[in-house]
Amino acid sequence: MAFFAPTRYWLWGIAMTIELLMPIIGTRILAGTSAHPSHLQERFGLFTLIVLGESIVSVASTTANGSWALLPTLAAVFGFGIAACLWWLYFNFLETAVFIRGIGSVHTFNYGHLPIVMGLALVAVGTEHTIVETASHNILSAGARWTLLGGVALYMTAITFIAVAACRRRFSWQMVMAIMLVLGLAILGQNLSPLVLEGLLLALLVAKVSLQVSMTQPVKNEERVAIKFGDSNQ
Structure with a gap:
């Protein structure tokens, strides 16, 4: 049955509220059931890869529907590099994530x-607008600038939060500095092409x-502990 606005919204x-609450409600229902971190990493990794693919699609579709002039083509190449x-x-982050015991981390x-x-969805939209505006604007519009850079900042902030809160990783000041630089570029880059x-x-x-490649240490499989859904205090 179709509903009209605002009832539809x-x-x-x-x-959406019911959908988002189901994992918490399911904690009590599935108390005592074991879960393996590798399964979570695999499922969320695949889903994130699909969303990340939207950035590639936005680059390809915008380039295909536009001209192959030098500046838009370079913008498309840069957009692909950002997605990579x-x-x-x-x-x-997934390869080096270590889960603690407890449903709270899950x-x-x-x-x-x-x-x-x-954040990835914002990056896809921001990349598309950047390619389009490269051909016709000397300065990137505020909306496109904040969509692109804000999406990257949100993405990196979420990864940092999960790494510290869920996986008990050390707090990365390098990531925080990178986020601050991205936000600074969004604030101070209003006059840039x-x-x-x-x-x-x-x-x-x-x-x-490049810096993270030189510092990353792989995590051994035995360090990825199983999680008991009944352990809700962590």
């Missing part, structure tokens, strides 16, 4: 992925990935 809100860096940051991991996929702004963002992400 209220029903959507109720449905975001892909590496996430899956490097909930943090689950709900922490909401801002991750929201789309291509320059996108290029600076790509350079920042490449530097962050």
